[in-house]
Amino acid sequence: MNIRDIKISKQLIFVFAISLFFVMVMGWVAYNQSLKLHEKTVSMYCHPFAVERALSMLKSDIVSLHRDMKDLSLVTNETEMGVELDWIKWWKEEGYKHILIVGRQYLGPRCDVDSLRQGFDSLCYVCDETIELMRSGKKTEVLNSTKTFGIVGYKVEEVLAKLQVVNDFAIKKGDDYFKESQQLNKSLNIQLIILVVLVLLFSIVIYLILLRNIRKPIFELTYATKKFQQGDLDAHSSYESKNEFGVLSASFNTMIDYINAQNKENIKRAEELGFVKGKAEQSELINEELRKVNSELNQALKKAEESERLKSAFLANMSHEIRTPMSGILGFTDLLKSPNLTGEEQQAYIRIIKNSGNRMLNIINDIINISKIESGINEVNITSTNINEQMEALCAFFMPETERKGLKLIVKKTLFEKEAVIKTDKDKIFAILTNLVKNAIKFTEEGIIEIGYEKKDTCLEFLVKDTGVGIPLEQREMIFERFRQGSESLSRNYEGAGLGLSISKAYVEMLGGKIWVESELEKGSGFYFKIPYLIDNDVVAKDKDIQNEMNIQPQIKCLKVLIAEDDETTEALIKIHISEYCKTVLIANTGVEAVKLCKNNPDIDLILMDIKMPEMSGYEATRQIRQFNKEVIIFAQTAYALKGDREKALDAGCNDYLAKPFNLDLFSELMRKYFSK
The missing domain is CATH 1.20.120.1730 (Four Helix Bundle (Hemerythrin (Met), subunit A))
Structure with missing residues (x-):
């Protein structure tokens, strides 16, 4: 055989x-x-x-x-x-x-x-x-x-x-x-x-035998298949045998013969029907393309109309949100001019003006933050962050507001000591939690607000729960969109620009996390977000004695201060705020004047340097001052608060940075840092 x-x-x-x-x-x-x-x-x-x-x-x-x-x-x-x-x-x-x-x-x-x-x-x-x-x-x-x-x-x-x-x-x-x-x-x-x-x-030996018995029939079949593919309809396999390849070769030849017979018959029919069929197919393709284009145009039109409607509603709401606190500021400022006011009434009016100013500042900050996110200039700054301290600060910040409203604020912490110190963006975490707690307080008339976190696998899951009005099922996804505040009826009933949740969602995603909401109408809502749990292995436990020393108010000597500021209102405000630290205050309204005064007064202890001034910028003025005075403390104080502004100020030679509006607590902290005895 x-x-x-x-x-x-x-x-x-x-x-x-x-x-x-x-x-x-x-x-x-x-x-x-x-x-x-x-x-x-x-x-x-x-x-x-x-x-x-x-x-x-x-x-x-x-x-x-x-x-x-x-x-x-x-x-x-x-x-x-x-x-x-x-x-x-x-x-x-x-x-x-x-x-x-x-x-x-x-x-x-x-x-x-x-x-x-x-x-x-x-x-x-x-x-x-x-x-x-x-x-x-x-x-x-x-x-x-x-x-x-x-x-x-x-x-x-x-x-x-x-x-x-x-x-x-x-x-x-x-x-x-x-x-x-x-x-x-x-x-x-x-x-x-x-x-x-x-x-x-x-x-x-076996390889050669098998190679000959397998490669040859495969080569024959492959060669015949390629010839048939190239248009040779009479291509046949010449391999003959009683094994599987022989059967396959015979089947291939039979298939070729059948295809040739079918092709001849199809050619005959195609010649009769080809013209009509071609026209019908062409018409069908054109109709399909038109349907697709019309569908895309309708979707684009709906999106454009929805976007225009949202922007119009947002601008109307924003106009209302800005005018309301502005009316409070201007109205009660006029009332303060009355000579018949009692001291208690004056303090009440001042509190209203301050609250209105803070409300308007929050709206402006939301607009700036959403603009940074849309422009892609908001970066993540990973630092060592104590989550428990964040929770305590959040509780201390919102406790007065919840008490005024009759709400109970509950804080839940599950990690202790070094486990609570992680690597993340401290400011963004605080901003996310602040926005969520603000919303909870805003939409809750009675009951409790619970904030906290817990570790789940490799993530840290935060929660902010309330017993407020709740959110309908159909609105739970859209509340995280730009300019949304649940239904438009809610936006009329509650103050706010409708940007807090969209900012929170963007920040969570920048930190590599996810945010979602669980809610039931008239029973309350729970906002949850999780971020990667990256423990800071280099953290060192703080010494309690050192911490206690830091809490003691240090004594600061009377200083000679130069205020470089071109705005008279800001200049007057700063002068009042820093009066307790100063024995002498010098004023410069331009960068050139600031450099000149610093040269003529080498005993100046502190310079508050505005960045945007006539004749010479605060950056250039700082650089020139550093050429002849390397010891004087310089704080950059400016309305510039975008990406890289702090770094520019420090690179120019400033010791630290203060963003406007002037924050007295932050200024006092810097004074203790640089001038405490």
Whole structure:
């Protein structure tokens, strides 16, 4: 039978069986040789190695016995003599134990072991006689007996000589075993090499046979297929065989014949229907394109209309939100002019003006923040952040407002000490929580507001829950969009620009997290967001004593201050705020004037440098001042609060940075930092 007529599956089974046979043969040879190597190894361990180790220990016992016999002649009392006799007894027992091991494992002449045992017996007998002399008080004879050339020393040398005979035989036996192991290893290597060569030769032969029986039909079929693909409709496979490839080749040829017959029939029909079909398909394609374009235009129109409606609603709401606190500021400012006001009324009006100013500042900050996010200039500043301190600050900040409204504020903290210190953007976390708590207070008339966090796997999950009005299901997704505040009816009932949640969502995503809401109408809402939990391993626990010292208000000397400011209102406000720290105040309305005053007054302690001034900017003025005065403290105080403004001020030579509007608490903190005694 021709090999090419044998089925491929049977050929592969045959090859597998032969390969398995060779593997089993190689495994049997390897096992047999490894068994022999194991036996040699066991023999080496049980005789040469065990005997040599026992002889080494016996030699140590004999030397120690001789040493203690010498020490026996030097004892001065019964106690010392008792100790030495115990050691001599111990070394005798150890010696007999090791001689017993040698007797069991030694493969040489038994007379060698008997001679060694007799020599050790003789040594022990001499030692016993010497001990009796010592007990009789004959120290001089004991001393002479235990010397190297005395009777004990002679017996020691005699035993060591017999020990060496046994040891030499053990070493020789070990060398013999080693040579036999090498020969066995060489034999194993030769056998394995022969088997590997046979397997390689067999594999090459089988490979060539299979390659010929498989590659040729595949080549024939591939060649015929390519010719047919290139347009040769009469391409046929010339391979013939009774195996699977022969069947495949015959099926391929039959398929080609069938396709040719169908093609001829289809060509005939296509000639009759081609024109009509072509027109119909072209019309259908045009209609499909038109439907697609119309759908896209309708979607774009809806988005544009919705965007325009949202922006119009936002601008109307923003106009209302800005005008309301502005009306409060201007109205109560006019009322303060009345000479008939009591002190209590004046303080009440001032509080209203301050609250209105803070409200308008919050709106402006929201607009600036959303503008930064839209422009892509808001960056993440990763620092070491204590989450518990954030929670405490948040609670302290909102506690007065919740108490005024009759709400209960609950704070939940689950991490302690170093676990609560993580690497994240401290300002953004505080901004997110602030926006969420503001919303909770705004939409809750009674009940509780709960803020907190907990660690879940590799994330930190924050929550802000309230018992307020709740959010309808259909509005829970859109509340995170720009300019949204739930339904428009809510925006009319509650103050706010509708930007807080969209800012929070953007900040959470910048920190690599996710934000979502769970709510039930008339029962309240829960806002959740999670961020990666990146613990700060470099954090060091704060010393409480140092912290207490920091809380003590330091004394600040009266300073000479230069205010570089071109706006009269801001200048007057700053002058009032810093009056408690100053003995002398100098005013400069331009950058050039600031440099000149600083040159003429080298004893100036502090410069409050506005950045945007006529003639010369605050940056340039600072650089020029630093050329002749490196010691004076300079605070940049400016309305610039965008990306990189702080860095520009510090690079120009400023010691620190104050953003307008003027914050007295922050200014006081900087004064304590740079001028406390």
